[in-house]
Amino acid sequence: MAFFSSGSRVLVEILTRMQSAERPMPVDHTFFESGSIRYHVEASASDPENVFLSISTPSLSYDYEEAAAAPSSSRLPELTLQEARKTYHRFAEMVEPPREGYVLTLKLNFSGLTRPKDRVKAINQVSLLQSVVLSSQLKHMLGSLGSSGTMRLVYNNQREPFFVSKTAEKINAIFPMRFRDDTDLAIATSFFQELQEVGNSFARAPKCSWSPIPPPELRGENVHHLTTNGGFVSFGVLSRHVRGKRPPRPRGSCSTSSPTSSTTSSAPGATSRAGCGSGWRP
Structure with missing residues (x-):
């Protein structure tokens, strides 16, 4: 089902709380949006400036069997990875390989953004990660439509x-x-x-x-x-x-994520689903 993405509100809330926290705190959260989109946010108290954000989302395909068989953790096309690098290069690095079970992992570091409004802008930009991934794939598919x-x-x-x-x-x-x-x-x-x-x-x-x-x-x-x-x-x-x-x-x-699917989220202060690979480090 089509929808206009205004970004992940849960992701904005998590990153904003981390940036405004008086003391560094460990973070290990997994949450779902629109049924099939899964995020994982992780940071340690000893290295709070580096935040690892992973996303798992279905890829676009012309083929039903391919879409049904391809796991949401399969590797993204190189063009999509390049688009993500270009979009977030000022405050993020791409982690290779991504966290197990996810298609993309970014290491976020907002310390170079000294003005609060720049950090707010960056967080809002990060919240659009799923749209960046899908729009890049869709642009490539439309360009080669025939x-x-x-x-x-x-x-x-x-x-x-x-x-x-x-x-x-x-x-x-x-x-x-x-x-x-x-x-x-x-x-x-x-x-x-x-x-x-x-x-x-x-x-x-x-x-x-x-x-x-x-x-x-x-x-x-x-x-x-x-x-x-x-x-x-x-x-x-x-x-x-x-x-x-x-x-x-x-x-x-x-x-093309369904707005009818239930959304399960775990933000700071809410119920956390931290059981997926909490010991992972790149």
């Missing part, structure tokens, strides 16, 4: 595929929306209708549309993939967003 008229299914996990189609002018990303809760469905439907109106009021913004029925591009697709109770949200992706010199901003990217 000839005009191509329609492909993209899998981020086995339950929530979305479609990408290519025309001579643009690429469309189409997300079937599914919700378990009637209240969530009503809120989401209203939100996407407003998003369509606001987005289409800006001439330079990619077009966004919502429809309760499959758009014409999806005619002939497997009905199993078109079964939805929340309609279909479509976004136009312009060529400059795929081939431009600057990478797309993570906050404007779409990922």
Whole structure:
């Protein structure tokens, strides 16, 4: 299911508390978001300036069997790793290999950021790590989509595929929306209708549309993939967003994690799930 990532609030809370703590404290926390995204944060009291952040998230794939077979701890594509290095190079190093069971581990060190507002900005940027990973993969996939008229299914996990189609002018990303809760469905439907109106009021913004029925591009697709109770949200992706010199901003990217999945988190002061490899050190 598509959603606009505003970053991990739990990750912001953990890192902010660590930065504002009066005394160094050991941290070893694991938490989950959107069902399939797992984070681990670790720091020792003897070396509090170095914080190890690991993430496990499903990779994008055109192939259902590949998506089903590939564990969320498989290695990320090199282009995605390069994007992460470039995004966080001012205050983070990539740890190789990553923590066991995770696709990426960063060693964060904010000591070089002397102004508090710079640290706040850096923490918010780190909270978008999952969006950086997915947007980099999606950008690469869209750039190699093929000839005009191509329609492909993209899998981020086995339950929530979305479609990408290519025309001579643009690429469309189409997300079937599914919700378990009637209240969530009503809120989401209203939100996407407003998003369509606001987005289409800006001439330079990619077009966004919502429809309760499959758009014409999806005619002939497997009905199993078109079964939805929340309609279909479509976004136009312009060529400059795929081939431009600057990478797309993570906050404007779409990922495919389900908002209906339950979120389990453990932050400082909350219940901790510290049992996964608490003795690990790079």
